Amino acid sequence: MSYTRHVLFVYYQDVLWFKRLPRCTDGFYGRDCSIPCPKPFFGWNCQLNCTCSIEDCHHVYGCRRTPLECATGKYGDYCEFSCRYPNYGNRCQLACLCDEVFCDPSSGCAEATTEAEPKSTSIFHLDNMCAEEKKNVYESNSTSLIAGIISLLIVAGLLLVLYAMAYLHNFTCIVQGDTASESTL
Incomplete structure (x- = not known):
């Protein structure tokens, strides 16, 4: 797809259909969000361009990556998966020693409290x-x-x-x- 056709494609999608279409998930477009982005484009609204070969370009995640290129807490050919509990960290090689709800895929065990919980100043005992x-x-x-x-x-x-x-x-x-x-x- 040429650059001009891509610009027209994005213009048509954004301007003419914007109010009628639901916001599609990354890598898809169309009235019912069922059409994958044409290669070499990917991401939300097909606005990103793969800088790798067409074979290594995924319509949602972009270019295929090596495990060393994945962000901490991610794995997969396109770094599309988060580490599964109890693993976390770089290439998911570390193990959390806390409950699953407190284990972050990138940084490991967090505090046993969350920001959503109210902080009490009363002393029960x-x-x-x-x-x-x-x-x-x-x-x-x-x-x-x-x-x-x-x-x-x-x-x-x-x-x-x-x-x-x-x-x-x-x-x-x-x-x-x-x-x-x-x-x-």
Whole structure:
């Protein structure tokens, strides 16, 4: 396919069908997204061009790669697969020593918590703590509370100063306007 035909192909797909067509997965186009990209093109909307031979060009993934060219945590002829649990890392040669949900194909075991879980600040076993530990917990909480109150007071003070400056500015303008009108009489 010539470059001109490819440009026309992309134009036709993008402009004329854009609102009527669903977004096709990478490597496909058409009304029902069932037509693979014509070689040497690949990827979303067939907009990428393979720089390898036609035989090594895949309509979804592009050029065939060696295992050394795959990103960490990927494998396959086109680096299209993620490492399967418990393997991870470069060429999937390392093993996770954690549960599958915490094993990332590229970096291995992550923390046992996720960002989606709420971080609790309550202490469930406060009654089992010794008096000194309880005192440290209460001091820690009161320190945060005091810092928050001080921050709010500073913000309120700044707002009060700004309001006073605006009021004085308006008052000065009114006074100057009155004296200017008296001088013109």
